[in-house]
């Protein structure tokens with residue numbers, strides 16, 4: 149279902165039209181259009197329903213976002229605790245002409261996070277079997293590829309609003325602006341009113357995630373955290389720190405977590421991960437040493453796995469370990485390395 | 493002076509020893525060691541002196557960080573407004589053995605940001621011709637490659653402390669922890685005390701910076717902002733937004749700023765940019781259209797430049813435009829594309 153080099157959470161179905169974020173008249177006008185689409189979040193969880201009427205086993209069911217219209221959410225928009233963000237407009241499938249503003253008349257999408265009682269909301273809107281996703285990491289992976297991309301954008305921005313409603317420079321309250329892409333300090337003499345800084349803008353945390361390849365070229369290093377499901381192993385990963393490149397972050401994190409030294413690093417592809425707002429930067433990393441000493445604070449176990457064992461684990465024939473879900477870039481990176489079909 | 497694929501601000505001379513950040517006894521002990529090195533920042537500017545005694549024209553002079561010892565900064569460390577961060581320990585040139593903790597006994601480096609009067613500080617510490625750098629973007633580019641890397645780390649973390657001393661979730665004060673890599677909310681019932689979130693950790697803002705190549709393969713797209721020095725053109729760049737990949741950010745920003753459409757994107761290398769804490773991710777981008785419409789809010793002018801004109805501009809023979817300084821990844825990316833020697 150995914151195109152080459154495309155990861156879950158990374159399909160773009162909307163044009164963000166960022167120039168329109170400051171056009172309050174246009175935004176206001178689009179909000180009440182009958183074709184505008186609203187996604188409803190409660191405590192950062194989107195309202196979803198089953199993708200098919202019947203649906204198979206509860207765990208496997210694909211879910212679908214509930215799309216609401218302006219009339220349905222009109223009163224929620226009035227509540228002071230409601231956060232509204234503009235997501236963009238639908239991309240035209242076939243750009244009909246190269247005229248100046250081809251898509252600003254396409255249906256506009258918005259996302260709302262509300263603090264109203266979730267049960268009440270479901271009673272009001274929940275057509276059939278609608279609910280709010282519970283565990284972000286699991287339930288958000290059940291969307292279609294098309295909807296996962298929209299949710300990645302919406303959830304990451306809404307998560308920022310939910311955690312950054314006070315100005316970190318002075319502690320004052322802030323005002324949501326620019327369609328939800330800016331929060332400005334309400335104190336006129338705050339230092340955030342001038343100079344170059346980032347406190348007003350949504351945060352994106354870059355993370356490196358890497359498959360470390362043994363010097364013999366035929367084994368890869370996988371680790372497991374205590375919180376992983378039993379038997380699952382995955383790629384090592386870590387936050388890029390201030391003042392380092394992604395290649396340096398790969399070398400540092402691998403050595404910290406496993407004791408293995410890394411030489412060359414090759415970027416492969418990346419994935420937005422909206423829990424809350426990470427950018428996973430996927431790499432292959434060539435080990436220059438093989439001895440393993442795990443950092444027990446973070447990693448329970450790390451091991452070299454021969455390529456054949458990895459392939460068997462993907463195929464489920466004689467699984468040596470449980471592979472991470474296909475929606476993760478870790479899955480795609482490992483699969484890519486085996487030479488099996490992969491999105492990367 | 494730079495190795496292949498190495499950019500200014502990206503040389504690592506220290507081992508961050510991040511595991512030691514929570515070891516308050518060790519940190520405390522290293523702070524007062526006679527071989528510990530302190531870098532002093534005033535208002536986020538490092539104290540520097542001329543690298544050579546005589547030095548040529550004022551503009552060209554290479555500067556050198558002033559390295560202070562514990563005795564010199566002891567009283568500054570007592571002031572409540574002083575921010576102290578642990579940078580790491582010097583890397584051994586030749587790792588003498590593969591023993592467990594090879595470098596934790598090497599000299600430790602710290603950085604201090606102080607709010608004391610800069611003039612007074614210079615009087616006290618300023619050996620010969622010391623000063624605090626004035627304009628970050630210009631003066632920080634005069635360091636040696638070795639020192640630029642340390643300053644990138646120190647300045648980015650200090651800039652975070654200077655802007656994030658209040659908890660963005662509840663507006664309370666925060667406490668600096670873990671050697672300067674964490675700030676925890678002082679309110680016991682703040683939501684930041686639990687769950688997965690990023691408010692406690694330093695921020696790194698990923699930015700894409702790209703050289704767009706004309707479909708004919710022999711021209712590249714460069715733009716200028718109003719604030720650039722007269723005649724200078726450089727790569728387009730922009731912040732990665734929540735929920736997008738770096739490839740999508742490249743396509744979106746190029747189209748927003750120049751109207752040019754981009755197809756495939758190739759990662760080349762990256763550069764930390766500590767003003768305040770960006771990670772510049774450098775790419776080549778293949779244009780699939782050629783008409784230019786600039787976003788006048790951001791870009792004054794954008795033009796296709798033939799490769800020969802670009803090479804002439806680097807060589808200074810018949811410059812068509814002023815190239816960005818060699819310390820920028822933009823310079824290296826453009827040079828790389830011409831096929832001339834480059835770090836990338």
Ligand SMILES: Nc1ncnc2c1ncn2[C@@H]1O[C@H](COP(=O)(O)O)[C@@H](O)[C@H]1O
Nearest residue numbers: 353385386387388401446689690693694
């Ligand atoms: N932006 C961030 N968000 C969450 N945790 C962070 C962040 N930056 C650093 N950390 C720390 O990094 C740890 C996870 O380690 P790693 O992902 O390997 O870097 C967390 O437990 C935090 O202590």
Ligand SMILES: Nc1ncnc2c1ncn2[C@@H]1O[C@H](COP(=O)(O)O)[C@@H](O)[C@H]1O
Nearest residue numbers: 345346349350697729730731732745790
């Ligand atoms: N983290 C950030 N720091 C500074 N400016 C940002 C940030 N995120 C978005 N912006 C906005 O991006 C503009 C610069 O545009 P660009 O670099 O092309 O994305 C700034 O003027 C801000 O309005």
Ligand SMILES: [Mg+2]
Nearest residue numbers: 384385386446
């Ligand atoms: Mg990790």
Ligand SMILES: [Mg+2]
Nearest residue numbers: 386387388401
């Ligand atoms: Mg880490």
Ligand SMILES: [Mg+2]
Nearest residue numbers: 386401405446
């Ligand atoms: Mg780690």
Ligand SMILES: [Mg+2]
Nearest residue numbers: 728729730790
């Ligand atoms: Mg820009």
Ligand SMILES: [Mg+2]
Nearest residue numbers: 730731732745
């Ligand atoms: Mg932008």
Ligand SMILES: [Mg+2]
Nearest residue numbers: 730745749790
């Ligand atoms: Mg831009």
Ligand SMILES: [Zn+2]
Nearest residue numbers: 315318333338
């Ligand atoms: Zn403020």
Ligand SMILES: [Zn+2]
Nearest residue numbers: 659662677682
């Ligand atoms: Zn708080």
